[in-house]
Amino acid sequence: MKFNKTTLINVVISLLIATLILISSERGFLKRLEYIGTDVLFFLRGPIEHDGKIVLIEIDDNNINRIGRWPWDREWHSGIIEALNAFGAKNIYIDVIFSEPSQNEEQDLILAASIKKAGNIYLPFTFQEGFIDREKAFFPIEKLERSAKGIGAINVYPDKDGALRKVPLFFKDKEGNVYNHISLKLAMDNLGMTLEEVGQRSIKISNPEKNIIVPLANDNEMLVNWTGRWKDTFKHYSFLDILEAYNDTLKGEPPKIDLSPIKDSTCLIAVTAIGLYDIKPVPLEPAYPSIGLVANTISNILNEQFLKTFPVWVTTLLIYVFAFVPAVIINGKKPLEETIIVLALGAGFFGACLVSFFKGLWINFTSPEVSLFSSFIAVSTYSFVRIY
Numbered sequence: 001m002k003f004n005k006t007t008l009i010n011v012v013i014s015l016l017i018a019t020l021i022l023i024s025s026e027r028g029f030l031k032r033l034e035y036i037g038t039d040v041l042f043f044l045r046g047p048i049e050h051d052g053k054i055v056l057i058e059i060d061d062n063n064i065n066r067i068g069r070w071p072w073d074r075e076w077h078s079g080i081i082e083a084l085n086a087f088g089a090k091n092i093y094i095d096v097i098f099s100e101p102s103q104n105e106e107q108d109l110i111l112a113a114s115i116k117k118a119g120n121i122y123l124p125f126t127f128q129e130g131f132i133d134r135e136k137a138f139f140p141i142e143k144l145e146r147s148a149k150g151i152g153a154i155n156v157y158p159d160k161d162g163a164l165r166k167v168p169l170f171f172k173d174k175e176g177n178v179y180n181h182i183s184l185k186l187a188m189d190n191l192g193m194t195l196e197e198v199g200q201r202s203i204k205i206s207n208p209e210k211n212i213i214v215p216l217a218n219d220n221e222m223l224v225n226w227t228g229r230w231k232d233t234f235k236h237y238s239f240l241d242i243l244e245a246y247n248d249t250l251k252g253e254p255p256k257i258d259l260s261p262i263k264d265s266t267c268l269i270a271v272t273a274i275g276l277y278d279i280k281p282v283p284l285e286p287a288y289p290s291i292g293l294v295a296n297t298i299s300n301i302l303n304e305q306f307l308k309t310f311p312v313w314v315t316t317l318l319i320y321v322f323a324f325v326p327a328v329i330i331n332g333k334k335p336l337e338e339t340i341i342v343l344a345l346g347a348g349f350f351g352a353c354l355v356s357f358f359k360g361l362w363i364n365f366t367s368p369e370v371s372l373f374s375s376f377i378a379v380s381t382y383s384f385v386r387i388y
Helices: 005-024 028-045 061-067 075-086 103-116 143-145 182-191 240-248 292-304 314-331 335-358 366-387
Strands: 054-059 093-094 121-125 150-153 166-168 170-172 179-181 194-198 202-207 210-214 222-223 233-237 266-271 279-284 285-289
Touching: 005 202, 005 285, 028 335, 028 366, 061 233, 061 240, 075 093, 075 103, 075 240, 075 266, 093 182, 103 121, 103 143, 103 233, 121 143, 121 182, 121 202, 150 179, 150 335, 170 366, 179 182, 179 194, 182 194, 182 202, 182 292, 202 233, 233 240, 266 292, 285 292, 314 335, 314 366, 335 366
Parallel strands: 054 233, 054 266, 093 121, 093 266, 121 150
Antiparallel strands: 166 222, 170 179, 194 202, 202 210, 279 285
16 A cells, blocks of 8 residues: 555545544444344344243233233232142242232232242342432332342343343442342352352353353343244243143143143243233344343353453444545545445455354444445545546
């Protein structure tokens, strides 16, 4: 490369383009383009293996129509606890925040007794928005929290386009107390592990035999490696079908459904009736119950199917390198050849990012690609004006 006035101007143009893209990459169009790019990678990759020992128990529209208005009396929850334990469930998570006493105190006592007797029940709590503070959070009432095997936070924060792509694995308050997300809590207990280390880009969970390093996308969040669409992943049961199957066994009759997947499984009970559950878009489909995020996160940790990410400085470097390429190769003498080189480079980089995604490495390819082609257009335009 001959370094002359034209080349110098090309370099200045490319540096200006790269700087503008870097400044804009975390907002507006470029951020939305990053989201779209991530979703495209999931779409092209398709589903991956999910953990077969995660079972979803749905309180769906049919259940609501048959039993009546939600919330139900707490005796229903006592019943499902008894049924699932009879079928051999390892752990049971009830995705209901029992933050207020029932109008019938006896029902609270019965549910607390059922939870304590089972010894494998997990309950959620949630922090108020903007506050990581136990005093301002919604926890289960004391008798239920005291009886549960474990509790965990259920706060999740969608991206700016409203889609769920990350899950906060833990929360720290001002005093340094750490609260686990229910997904991490269930996964660790399933593996007999505890949270040992919290770093800037990963956490370590371990037991005496094994360590697992869980990568973080930023701060406390893990990029969820979505295993597939809602209906195509994990074993799904209807809440009432489980109870009816249990009643059949009590009467000495064979159940009408196959209950073998429940044995030794982590069962997640949640409302999925339309209008009663938290629904968000995810990379693989536009409507996905939030309990699915819990299931996918647990599966990712149990199977160690993580998506690693590059530090921010790597993306910054790529933006500048890709912007610099047109400044080096374009001189206006062979426009077709120059165009083919840039197109090939862009396609090759996307292909490399796709292959990396298959192998568990997420690369933000959109900003570098925009940098490449924006620089190409700007430098080519200058070259055309200069020559003609």
